[in-house]
Amino acid sequence: MKNPGIETTGANTLICGTDEAGRGPLAGPVFAACVVLDAGYKIDGLADSKTLSEKKRNALAITIKTYAKAWAIASASVQEIDQLNILQASLLAMKRAVESLPFTPHLVWVDGNQSPRLKCPVRTIIRGDSLIPEISAASILAKTARDAEMQRLHQCFPLYGFDQHKGYPTKQHLAALQQHGASKIHRQSFAPVRKSSLSQDTLTQAAIPNCC
Incomplete structure (x- = not known):
């Protein structure tokens, strides 16, 4: 459900949601994802990834990758986190994700109150991962991608x-x-x-x- 306080645009506007995962951990990269949903296919169950079970997140990640108009996942390394600080590394990962899309979105909605520098308009939305489906979807992809990487690093x-x-x-x-x-x-x-x-x-x- 859209936040009534957030201005929406026309049906043909390409709106991208982006979010990060992994700002709090002591180890591993920080991940970010961005998602442009397909207006013709509603994905039920989208929510802040932190409120979902691992099983539900993984299932939704498959659905998002299958039915979204476009999506991308990127990361910033441990070295970049230590050099830039975790906030700037998170924004860098978001920037990489958005710039990996096959097209430039008309508008990017970012979870939180800080935004990456992009060539398209950006709006920050506090608690966007629980309010905006595009950001919720990005939250899920970022979280599942980072969790998979930490499983690999455990080996x-x-x-x-x-x-x-x-x-x-x-x-x-x-x-x-x-x-x-x-x-x-x-x-x-x-x-x-x-x-x-x-x-x-x-x-x-x-x-x-x-x-x-």
């Missing part, structure tokens, strides 16, 4: 439990940081990582497959 760095917490600062993750130190995919600019008592050099390298 490379099994000491941290990324398959369970996806890099967020859970009790389990913080304990692993203290025990094993930070890996190369941890965000060194984040305080809990900086404060971890051991360095990457102390890791048991035999426990880390050479896949990343």
